[in-house]
Every structure is written in C-alpha cells, then in structure tokens.
Amino acid sequence: MRKTEIVRAQNKRNGCDTGTRGKKVFLSLIVLILIVIFVFVVLRMSHQAKKQNGINEEISKFQLQINRLEGENQDLNELIGYLKTDDFKEKEAKDKLNLIKEGEQMVLVKEGFLEEEGISKATEKETELVVHRENYYYWWHYFFSIK
DSSP: OOHHHHHHHHHHHHTOOHHHHHHHHHHHHHHHHHHHHHHHHHHHHHHHHHHHHHHHHHHHHHHHHHHHHHHHHHHHHHHHHHHTSHHHHHHHHHHHHOOOOTTOOEEEOOTTHHHHHOHHHHTTSOOEEEOOOOHHHHHHHHHHOOO
16 A cells, blocks of 8 residues: 555544544534524524514503503593583582572571571570572672772
C-alpha cells in the first residue's frame, strides 16, 4: 500500500476523513443557522404576544368605560323623562313658585311649630288658613306693605 492510502485508512478509523469533515462542518453551520433563526422567531413571537396582551388590556379598560358611560346615559335619559312629566312640573310650580291648582287651598304652618309642640299637640293648635291670591298681590304686599 501506498503511504497516502495508509493515512486515509487511519483517518477513516479515527473519523477524520477530509470529505466527512467538510460535511460535518457544513451540517454544524446549517444547525447553527437554524438555531439562530429559531431563536429570532421565538423572540419576535414573544414580543408580539406582549403587544397583544397590552392591546387586550386596553380594550377591556375601554369596554368597562363604555359600560359605565352607557349606564350614566341611561340614568340621564330616565331623569330627562321624569323632568318632562306633568307631575314634576306641578311639583316645581308648587315648591318654587307657590302656585296651587284650582280648588286647592294653601295652608301655612309656622316654622318650628311641629318640632316644638309635637305632632299630637299640633292638632289642638289653630293653623292659619290662607286663601290663595294671585301672584301680583303677594308681590305688591312684599314691596309696599309696612310691617
């Protein structure tokens, strides 16, 4: 045998064949490239997952805010509906303008009368009965009557 054949035979036994060595280096390089690509893809996917979680949290916050505002809107619509009723208008006219309906009489009770005397004694006392007069009458006496 020749010397080169002997060296090749020894290299084959040791696993150091030049042809297989090149193949091993090439395969190692391919595996390294695949690992780098895999790591890159995993990092991108984790970044996208974090982004998606942030967006989902923001959506849930906005959904809660929408639900709260819709509830407030419904409450305000109910209030508007009540304010448009005749009962509310009548109550406001009685409370703020001291107006009464035809056929009704206004009764005035002195302040503190019920608290001082108690409700049972209030029936024994006289109550002042005031007949309702037109609004201009009250204004006239408010400005021009001497007390």
